[in-house]
Amino acid sequence: MSTTAAQKGGLGAAIWDYLTTVDHKKIAHLYLVAGGLFFLIGGLEAMLIRIQLMKPDNNFLAAGLYNEMITMHGTTMIFLAAMPLIFALMNAVVPLQIGARDVAFPFLNSLGFWLFLFGGLMLNVSWFTGGAPDAGWTNYAPLSTTSPGHGVDYYVMGLQISGAGTLIGGINFLVTIVNMRAPGMTYMRMPLFTWSTLVTSTLILFAFPALTVGLFLMMFDRMFGAAFFDVAKGGNVIIWEHLFWIFGHPEVYILILPLFGAFSDIFSTFSKKRLFGYSAMVFATVLIGFLGFMVWAHHMFTVGMGPIANSIFAVATMAIAVPTGIKIFNWLFTMWGGQIRMTSAMLWSVAFIPSFTIGGMTGVMLAAAAADFQYHDTYFVVGHFHYVIVGGVVFGIFAALHYWWPKMFGKVLNEKLGKLAFWPFFIGFHLTFFIQHFLGLMGMPRRYWVFLEGQGLEAGNMISTIGAFLMAIGSVIFLINVVYTAVKEKKADGDPWDGRTLEWTMASPPPHYNFVQTPLVRGLDPLWVEKTEGKEGMTPAEPLGDIHMPNASILPFTMSIGLFIAGFGFIYQTDDKTWLVASVIGMAITFGSMLTRSLKDDLGHHIHKEELEEDIKKGVGK
Amino acid sequence: MSHEDVLNPKHMPHDPEKATLEGKNKFLAFWFFLGGETVLFASLFGTYIALNSSTAGENTPEHLFGLELVFLMTMMLLTSSLTSVYAMYHMKNHDFRKMQTWLAITVLLGLAFLGCEIYEFLHYIHEYEFTFGSSAFASAFYTLVGFHGGHVLFGLSWIVTLMIRNQKRGLNLYNAPKFYIASLYWHFIDVVWVFIFTVVYLMGKVG
Ligand code: HEM
Ligand SMILES: [Cu+2]
Numbered sequence: 152m153s154t155t156a157a158q159k160g161g162l163g164a165a166i167w168d169y170l171t172t173v174d175h176k177k178i179a180h181l182y183l184v185a186g187g188l189f190f191l192i193g194g195l196e197a198m199l200i201r202i203q204l205m206k207p208d209n210n211f212l213a214a215g216l217y218n219e220m221i222t223m224h225g226t227t228m229i230f231l232a233a234m235p236l237i238f239a240l241m242n243a244v245v246p247l248q249i250g251a252r253d254v255a256f257p258f259l260n261s262l263g264f265w266l267f268l269f270g271g272l273m274l275n276v277s278w279f280t281g282g283a284p285d286a287g288w289t290n291y292a293p294l295s296t297t298s299p300g301h302g303v304d305y306y307v308m309g310l311q312i313s314g315a316g317t318l319i320g321g322i323n324f325l326v327t328i329v330n331m332r333a334p335g336m337t338y339m340r341m342p343l344f345t346w347s348t349l350v351t352s353t354l355i356l357f358a359f360p361a362l363t364v365g366l367f368l369m370m371f372d373r374m375f376g377a378a379f380f381d382v383a384k385g386g387n388v389i390i391w392e393h394l395f396w397i398f399g400h401p402e403v404y405i406l407i408l409p410l411f412g413a414f415s416d417i418f419s420t421f422s423k424k425r426l427f428g429y430s431a432m433v434f435a436t437v438l439i440g441f442l443g444f445m446v447w448a449h450h451m452f453t454v455g456m457g458p459i460a461n462s463i464f465a466v467a468t469m470a471i472a473v474p475t476g477i478k479i480f481n482w483l484f485t486m487w488g489g490q491i492r493m494t495s496a497m498l499w500s501v502a503f504i505p506s507f508t509i510g511g512m513t514g515v516m517l518a519a520a521a522a523d524f525q526y527h528d529t530y531f532v533v534g535h536f537h538y539v540i541v542g543g544v545v546f547g548i549f550a551a552l553h554y555w556w557p558k559m560f561g562k563v564l565n566e567k568l569g570k571l572a573f574w575p576f577f578i579g580f581h582l583t584f585f586i587q588h589f590l591g592l593m594g595m596p597r598r599y600w601v602f603l604e605g606q607g608l609e610a611g612n613m614i615s616t617i618g619a620f621l622m623a624i625g626s627v628i629f630l631i632n633v634v635y636t637a638v639k640e641k642k643a644d645g646d647p648w649d650g651r652t653l654e655w656t657m658a659s660p661p662p663h664y665n666f667v668q669t670p671l672v673r674g675l676d677p678l679w680v681e682k683t684e685g686k687e688g689m690t691p692a693e694p695l696g697d698i699h700m701p702n703a704s705i706l707p708f709t710m711s712i713g714l715f716i717a718g719f720g721f722i723y724q725t726d727d728k729t730w731l732v733a734s735v736i737g738m739a740i741t742f743g744s745m746l747t748r749s750l751k752d753d754l755g756h757h758i759h760k761e762e763l764e765e766d767i768k769k770g771v772g773k
Numbered sequence: 774m775s776h777e778d779v780l781n782p783k784h785m786p787h788d789p790e791k792a793t794l795e796g797k798n799k800f801l802a803f804w805f806f807l808g809g810e811t812v813l814f815a816s817l818f819g820t821y822i823a824l825n826s827s828t829a830g831e832n833t834p835e836h837l838f839g840l841e842l843v844f845l846m847t848m849m850l851l852t853s854s855l856t857s858v859y860a861m862y863h864m865k866n867h868d869f870r871k872m873q874t875w876l877a878i879t880v881l882l883g884l885a886f887l888g889c890e891i892y893e894f895l896h897y898i899h900e901y902e903f904t905f906g907s908s909a910f911a912s913a914f915y916t917l918v919g920f921h922g923g924h925v926l927f928g929l930s931w932i933v934t935l936m937i938r939n940q941k942r943g944l945n946l947y948n949a950p951k952f953y954i955a956s957l958y959w960h961f962i963d964v965v966w967v968f969i970f971t972v973v974y975l976m977g978k979v980g
Contacts, residue, residue, distance in 0.1 A: 255798040318809060326802045330794070356809045364816035368916070377905055377912035378829075379820070385827025385909035390820055397816070749931075750938050752947060754780075 171703040173257035174663050178264050179243035179559060185268050186235030192275065193227035194626060196220050201583075201619040204612050207604040214600045218285035219302065221598055223274070225288030226306065229402070230313055231271040233540070236548050237409045238263075238320055241348050243559045245324060247654035248345045250333025250672065252665045255326040257701040258753070263320035265711035270313025273718050277305035287598060289395055292380035292388040296372050301722050304373055308718035311366045312711070314359055321355030324348055333653070334692040335672030339433070342652045342676075343426060346433050347412030350440040351405050357444065358401035365394035374725050389454060396447035404443040407539065408436060410547025411478060414500050417554050418482050420648050421497040422489025425676055428481040435474035435481075442471045452523045461520040468518035475511055479504060494648075495569030499550035502577050506542030510535060513588065528598075531591025537584040549573075549629065556636075557643040561659045564636050572628035579621025586611045586618075651676035656689050662771045664698045667763055698758040706744045713740030780946045785867045790953035792946050803954040807961050814965050817920055818972060821913040825977065829908035832901050834977030843974045846889045847966065850925075853882035854963040857956045864952055869943040872952070876936055879959065883929045890922050914973065921969055924962050931955050 160167075169177060200220050203212045212220060246254055254260050277283040284306035286295035295303045328341070328349045341349075369391065371377035378384035380391060419426040426432060448456060448464040456464075482504060491497070513535040517523050526532060549572075556564045590611045595602055602608045646655040653670060656678055668691035674680040681689055717737025723730040779793075786792040791800055825834060860875035894915070897903040905915050932955050939948050 256802065322802050322805045322809070325805050326798050330798050330801060356805055357812050360809045360813035361816045364813055364820070368820065368912075371905075371912060371916065375905065377916070378907075378909045379824070379912050379916075381909065383829070384906070385824065385829040386912075387823055387827065387909065390823055394816055394820075746934065749934050749951075754947070 168703075170708050171261075171705045173253075173261050173701050173703055175242045175246050175254050175257065175260060176559070176660065176663070178260050179239045181264050181268075182235045182239035182242060183559075185264075185271070186232055186239055189227050189231035189271055190236065191626075193224055193232050194623065196224040196227065198619060198623060200224060201616040203600070204602070205616040206613070207609055208601050212600075215282075215285065217600045218287075218598075219278075219283040222284045222287050222290075222302075222306075223278075226274065226284070226310070227271075228540075229288065229406070230310060231267075231274070233406050233544050233548070234317060235264075235267055235271075237351075237406065237544075238267075238317075240344075240413065240548070240551050240555065241320075241324060241409060244555055244654055245327065245345055245348050246331070247558070247657075247661065247665060248342045248652055249328060249331060249336050250653050250666060250670050251327065251331040252669075252698065253701060254323050255331055256323045258704055258707065258748075259319050259323050261704070262707035262710060263316040263323065265707045266316025266319065266714070267313045268316075269711045269715040270309045270311070270316065273312060273715060274305055274309030277302055277309075280305075289399070290369070290391070291395075292369070292372075292391045293382070295369065295391075296380045296388075303369075304722040304725075307366050307370045307373065308722060311363065311370070312714050312718060314362055314366070315714075316711075317355055318359045318363075321352040321359070324352040325356065328352075333666075333669050333672055336653075336677075337672075339430065340672060340675045340677070342412075343415035343429075343432055343436070344409065344412035347408040347410075347415075347436050350436050351408045354401045354405045354408070354440055354443060358398045358405065361394050362398035365391055365398065368394070370721070374721055389451075392451055392454065393447070396450045397444075399450065400447040401443045403536075403539070404439060406544045407547075408439065410544055410551065411436065413547055413551035413554070414482060414503060415485075416652065417496050417500045417550055418485045419676075420554075420650055421492045421494060421500075422486045423492075423649070424485055424489040425651075425679070426481070427484035427487070428477075429675060431477055432481055435477040438474040439471060442467065442474070446471065449518055449520075449523075452520045453527045465518050465520040469515055472511055472515050479508060494553065495564065495566055495573060496550045496553035498570060498573050499546045499553065502573070503542060503546040503550070506546065506580070507539060509585075510538030510542055513538065526591060528596055529591035530587045530595045530597055533597050534584050534587035534591060537587070541580055541584070549576075554648070555654070557647045557659045558654055559660060560637070561642055562636050562640045563643045563647050565632050565640060568628060568632035568635060572625045572632060574625070575621045575628070576625025579618040579623075579625060582618025583615050583622060584618070586614050590615075646678075651679040653677055653689070658771050662766060664700060664758055664763075667767060667771070668695055669693050695760055695763060697760055698763065699755055700758060701755045702753055704748075704753070706748050710741050710744040713737045713742075713744065716740065782946070785944070785946075787865060789864065789867070789944065789946055789949035791950070793950075796946065796950035796953075799950045799954055803957055807957070810961060814917075814920070814968075817917045818968065821917045821973065824909045824913040825973075827909040827913075829910075831908045831911070832897075832903045834910070834914075834973070837897060837901060837903060838974050838977050840974060840978060842889060842893060843970060846886050846893075847970050849882045849886045849889070850963050850966050853879045853886070854960055856882065857959045861953065861956050864944065864949060867944060872944070873936055873940070876932055876952075880929055880932055880936075883925055883932075883959075887922065887925050887929070890918070890925075894919075918969060918973065921962065921965055924958075924965070928955070928959050928962055931958070 169181060172178060199212060200217070203209050203217055242254070242260070246252070274284075280301065282300045282302045284290070284298075284302040286298050286303055286306075290303065290306060328345060332341070368377070368379045372379050372381065378386045380386045380388045382388065415426050415432060446464055446468040448460060449468045452461050452464075513531070517526055517532065517535055553564050553569055556562070590608060593607060593611075595608050602612065643659050645658045647659070648655070653672070656670060657666060670677065670689035671692035673690070677689065714737060717734045720730045720732065720734030720737060724734065789796075791797050856875050856879045860872045860879060863871040863875060903911055905912060935948065935951055935955055
């Protein structure tokens with residue numbers, strides 16, 4: 152079908168194919184490439200920050216540029232790198248793990264991607280149009296409302312657009328997992344990665360609208376003369392902080408939970424054991440998701456909410472350490488007595504356990520509200536969240552990419568290079584961030600442009616910068632590995648790791664309809680169940696027959712580009728009202744595309760039984 | 774069997790909106806979406822409650838609001854919810870004509886509501902010089918009520934589009950879920966209005 156068309160038509164057709172695709176596997180590629188690119192941009196920004204802080208009173212970056220750099224680093228890494236890379240994994244894996252041929256809403260899946268991409272582009276355009284946002288990734292008012300220029304406006308519009316994409320993606324995965332599971336795939340047989348995707352999607356659904364509202368208020372204040380954060384007119388800047396963190400704390404669990412799921416699958420596969428305490432793991436995931444909504448004000452201990460509110464939020468925050476601890480122990484017990492294979496995926500996963508645990512411990516320290524008055528807004532906090540985000544999320548993404556790369560691209564990433572990338576990154580990570588806790592305790596505030604000589608901060612900052620270079624080296628080796636593997640490695644078969652779950656039951660990469668016949672699931676780790684009974688593959692749950700597939704469409708792309716254009720209109724109409732024309736045109740493109748979508752029936756197409764039989768002869772069905 | 778046959782069965786099932794997998798998916802997704810919308814409006818209500826006394830020495834809620842018009846608007850929107858229930862009742866009985874009629878009545882009531890709201894806003898602006906940037910309270914008021922009004926407008930356009938699009942071909946298993954979730958959306962808008970009526974207008978007048 153579409154793939155063969157692309158092969159015939161060359162580059163142009165391939166590009167068109169990706170612009171219009173609704174296939175979850177190709178959308179995964181798009182997310183991976185875009186997220187990877189933003190990861191490199193964010194990484195570059197981090198290197199510039201670390202060079203500036205390499206020595207006291209440095210003048211490598213001007214003060215204003217430094218503010219833009221830290222703001223864009225945080226915003227890019229969270230919204231434009233980590234989120235899409237997670238969506239890449241969810242898209243590549245979840246439909247396969249539940250035995251589905253695609254997600255519930257392939258069209259919306261594509262829309263979610265393009266919204267994210269255009270939102271991300273919008274944010275980064277600001278570098279070239281007079282300055283990036285500079286009020287920190289948390290964008291607190293009144294720093295943000297009074298920031299001159301258009302930087303913060305780009306933050307508002309960019310995140311609004313990409314946030315809409317994330318919300319759509321979340322709803323899509325919720326419905327996919329609830330409605331599209333193969334026969335026999337009960338909730339308590341779902342792999343942990345699917346479980347954590349389900350919980351994460353719920354968090355997205357209930358957390359992102361708070362950010363949406365916060366961004367609207369910010370937009371109205373900055374661009375349309377509202378007074379939400381204007382104290383002279385009775386406004387209240389704390390509202391932003393609440394809305395931001397009601398979104399922001401769940402967001403950190405949105406980031407980590409999918410990787411918790413990936414680690415669970417990886418530990419179990421490479422220990423050749425079923426996951427220890429499966430139901431406890433599911434319970435802990437759900438509990439973390441639930442508690443994640445109860446703790447946002449631990450970011451605001453120093454705002455002046457009073458001792459009672461502070462105490463409640465402190466205790467609630469510490470409570471999250473309990474389900475997290477359950478998970479840590481279950482991973483350890485999964486490995487205990489297993490036949491462990493130290494592949495690259497496993498290496499990243501094993502390294503994650505102590506790294507993340509350190510981050511959890513500093514988290515509990517921060518949760519002690521009285522002590523947080525000392526830690527808050529120092530490098531201690533920077534150390535904490537990089538331990539959980541890099542040691543958890545980034546390690547997890549590397550582990551998951553090594554694990555599922557063969558399923559996504561049909562080749563196993565080179566193991567030697569994989570390990571070669573790991574070591575500098577791992578060592579560099581601890582060099583960079585461990586020392587930052589102590590810098591913080593010594594009084595070094597976060598987000599300051601320079602530090603002074605003779606206060607004992609020189610050595611620590613130097614070590615931190617050296618570590619950052621090691622992490623950069625590790626990342627580059629990983630990139631080299633990607634290219635090397637694409638050129639040199641031979642094709643992998645469907646099940647290179649002796650896997651346990653459904654994604655390993657078909658060829659790598661899978662045919663675009665995933666399953667020739669929907670499989671019948673007979674237990675947890677369904678493929679393993681069949682293997683232990685000496686069977687080759689899954690028992691089909693249906694006879695061979697026509698398969699219904701969705702049609703490709705360019706409309707998601709046009710809808711998103713419309714909002715992109717409209718965004719510029721909104722930003723610049725504050726200078727010159729004629730820019731509103733751009734908003735009108737942009738919105739017309741978006742709503743016109745929506746109208747087209749509504750008016751034109753999209754019934755999809757069928758892949759006929761004869762085609763499938765051909766494919767089986769070619770060996771795709773395995 | 775072709776798509777056409779599948780989507781236009783000889784005997785329409787009792788719940789045509791949930792007879793196909795696509796329909797089931799839409800139905801579930803829309804409930805999730807309304808969950809997100811709930812958080813959205815909850816955030817707006819929270820903001821409004823935090824700011825409704827921040828009038829910066831200008832117009833207060835008590836001073837501004839008149840309950841007569843708002844009561845009328847409430848009645849219109851509540852009735853329109855009822856008429857959309859009738860429409861769905863006829864959909865389940867496969868009576869396309871009657872469904873369209875009741876939807877049309879729903880749309881008319883919605884339009885009347887929207888007209889009143891626009892009048893109300895203009896009234897505040899012209900008679901009281903109560904504009905978007907007058908005070909934090911003004912911003913919060915126009916944002917909360919305006920978001921709701923925007924939802925009404927979107928809902929109306931959506932229902933009208935569906936009515937026109939399917940005018941000729943009648944009900945089938947492809948468009949039934951679309952009609953159904955549009956009516957769900959309409960109910961949601963109605964529920965939000967009940968809260969606005971209470972929190973903004975009643976409490977504004979009494980508190
Ligand atoms: C046991 C679990 C955790 C606890 C008890 C905890 C506690 C805290 C506390 C109290 C703060 C506020 C510190 C301050 O600003 O003074 C904080 C900041 C932060 N935490 Fe955690 N945390 C935990 C896990 C995580 C995880 C898993 C992530 C992300 C994957 C995360 C990401 C962050 C981020 C990004 C910030 C800083 C935000 C900012 O101000 O820019 N935390 N944490
Ligand atoms: Cu938090």
